[in-house]
Amino acid sequence: MSYYVEYVVPADPAEGNFEFPVSDEQRGYTVPLSDTDADVIITDNLPVRTEVFGASLAEAKEAAESILSHSKADRARLFDDPDDSMQPGAGTLLASYTESDGWQDHE
Numbered sequence: 162m163s164y165y166v167e168y169v170v171p172a173d174p175a176e177g178n179f180e181f182p183v184s185d186e187q188r189g190y191t192v193p194l195s196d197t198d199a200d201v202i203i204t205d206n207l208p209v210r211t212e213v214f215g216a217s218l219a220e221a222k223e224a225a226e227s228i229l230s231h232s233k234a235d236r237a238r239l240f241d242d243p244d245d246s247m248q249p250g251a252g253t254l255l256a257s258y259t260e261s262d263g264w265q266d267h268e
Contacts (some may be wrong), residue, residue: 163252167237170233
């Protein structure tokens with residue numbers, strides 16, 4: 162199985178919104194805002210979809226929790242996606258996570 166966790170990282174109100182340049186010509190690395198004329202996107206949250214490794218659903222949940230513990234996200238969704246898609250919501254939703262309630266299975 163190929164497990165993917167999706168979550169949203171909210172901007173810190175004290176630091177303001179996220180700002181990043183968008184340029185098809187400069188893909189693959191971060192460009193400082195002061196070094197580009199590219200259009201700038203401003204957002205108050207960043208959606209994330211990343212692969213998590215685990216031989217079982219329990220191991221994938223544990224790996225996802227480890228990732229979430231280092232982010233500002235308080236909820237997430239765990240998918241099985243054999244196509245290894247980076248599209249949001251791709252695959253089969255297996256479980257949802259909230260910081261207050263832990264994992265809820267969707268099988």
